Amino acid sequence: MLFLVRMDVNIPSHVPPAEADAIKLAEKNYSQELQRSGKWPHIWRVVGEYANYSIFDVESNDELHGLLSGLPLFPYMKIHVTPLAQHPSAI
Numbered sequence: 001m002l003f004l005v006r007m008d009v010n011i012p013s014h015v016p017p018a019e020a021d022a023i024k025l026a027e028k029n030y031s032q033e034l035q036r037s038g039k040w041p042h043i044w045r046v047v048g049e050y051a052n053y054s055i056f057d058v059e060s061n062d063e064l065h066g067l068l069s070g071l072p073l074f075p076y077m078k079i080h081v082t083p084l085a086q087h088p089s090a091i
């Protein structure tokens with residue numbers, strides 16, 4: 001099952017910079033492991049925003065929820081999920 005996911009990141013200013021850097025490093029490692037596994041085949045930066053569009057390829061809604069809620073930045077993100085289906089004109 002394919003999902004388009006938009007993640008908007010907002011780390012509050014009260015989070016110490018060193019802590020924010022550690023969370024971002026953990027996020028990078030977490031996401032790169034999922035990219036290598038094939039479950040997160042695309043991640044693209046939104047130009048001019050601290051946000052990304054990603055494609056997830058997972059078995060179920062529950063699996064996606066588990067992966068997203070495990071993101072180290074999850075407490076600091078707004079996430080919007082769009083389930084994708086085949087387009088009849090796709091070749």
Ligand SMILES: O=C(O)CC1=CCC(=O)O1
Pocket residue numbers: 007009027028029031032050051052073
């Ligand atoms: O920087 C972002 O868009 C948030 C993020 C998700 C995975 C990752 O490595 O960073």
